[in-house]
Amino acid sequence: MGEKALLIAENDAGAREVFIENTPQNGFWIQWVNRGEEALRWLDQRPFDMVITEEELEDLSGLQLLGQVKQRFPETPVVVMTARGSIPRAIEAIKQGALDYVVKPLSGVWLKERIGQADPQRIGSLGEPESRWGKGPVSRPIVTQNRKMLDLLELCRKVAASRATVLIQGESGTGKELFARYLHERSPRNKEAFVAVNCASLPDGLLESELFGHEKGAFTGAIQKKLGKFELAQRGTILLDEISEMTTQLQAKLLRVLQENELDRIGGRHPVPLDIRVIATTNRNLEQRVEKGDFRADLYYRLNVIPLRIPPLRDRPEDIELLVAHFVRKLAKLYNREVVRVADQTMNWIKHREWRGNVRELENLLERTVLIASGPTIEMSDFCLEDSEPPATEVRIDGSPTFCLREVEKDLIFRALDKTEGNRTQAATILGISVRTLRNKLQEYKQETGSLAEEGLVSLSPPTMVWDLQKG
CATH class of the missing domain: 3.40.50.300 (P-loop containing nucleotide triphosphate hydrolases)
Known part of the structure; x- marks a missing residue:
């Protein structure tokens, strides 16, 4: 079994901080929401091991959310938490099917005990959520709040x-x-x-x-x-x-x-x-x-x-931070890296990129960055090709004119194709991407210029040097 997935509806930022301090982050994956309707949308997208809700949310009461969850997802355990206990409310919550009615703050020990009491066969780990229709695993979640x-x-x-x-x-x-x-x-x-x-x-x-x-x-x-x-x-x-x-x-x-x-x-x-x-x-x-x-x-x-x-990523900027957190967590686990956060300046830079390759481009860039990051926090230097601070979306190599990362990516693709004499399968292997991704990239370049033959190659160091420089 992998991490336990928790959906927590809490609109008090201070309470969130206390919860995080009291909860061991190992073994838990937490999705925070402010509103009851947002919690229901997340439950529609993927199953959770437990739902924990504040008694009073922005749009619903904790008991209202409890009732809707039990009506639509009856197997999902729900805990109602409150800042001030009330016996009548506690009785009502239990009557409606709540697993517990507790006074904040919650402890990590309590969480582990309560999750252990829930039916372990109801749901798989975070990596293998079940389909609503049966036991088949959902291949990849669609991460969005747009x-x-x-x-x-x-x-x-x-x-x-x-x-x-x-x-x-x-x-x-x-x-x-x-x-x-x-x-x-x-x-x-x-x-x-x-x-x-x-x-x-x-x-x-x-x-x-x-x-x-x-x-x-x-x-x-x-x-x-x-x-x-x-x-x-x-x-x-x-x-x-x-x-x-x-x-x-x-x-x-x-x-x-x-x-x-x-x-x-x-x-x-x-x-x-x-x-x-x-x-x-x-x-x-x-x-x-x-x-x-x-x-x-x-x-x-x-x-x-x-x-x-499907809207392009540039039309749903509110999803970028959510996607970055999802990909960094997934890739760090995949490659056994201790990367856990993104620096504010770096996140701001990511949010202001055009992302012509959309979510696929974002994931590919983060995969490379997670691999070469020198610490637990992704900094701007992990994206750049030199130690000095670059402009928001450009890098400078050996004093030559600035290039955006997209241009560097394009240059590496054409170098790989040139080295393999146009063999896309071999080029994709060299670049560490799928043939389909390579084909999609070439199609993008073709649409931009009208012909791949019109593309010129900029003078850069070999790809291995680029990787060394990226390590900063």
């Missing part, structure tokens, strides 16, 4: 149990696949397969065989029958990533699959019935591609039954 993102998650919960197709649109790195998995994991299909297919990664002829399968002898080289991704996703969910890159010929075949709930294998004689949920994602504007004739209008309307448009 109103629009929370509304999208609420919409996902409403439609999760249906077969309705979902079209998820958003910039690269915003978390489109996370939303797709969120839908799958909260549906009755979550015990079946989740099959993801990148429509841009395979040649047209191969993509058709990958999606729909083929019979033995259907074409030269088809020495045996092959089941396509749709059949492999039977009774589960299939994700068609980068759907905008599919050719019009394949679009027509996909449309028939969606309309008839059956497919024809290449060379097949009889249709194969399907029972699957289809989710499609794209970082392109499909409406514009329909207008240009690059994407079938009928397929677009068939996919766009439930539309989700």
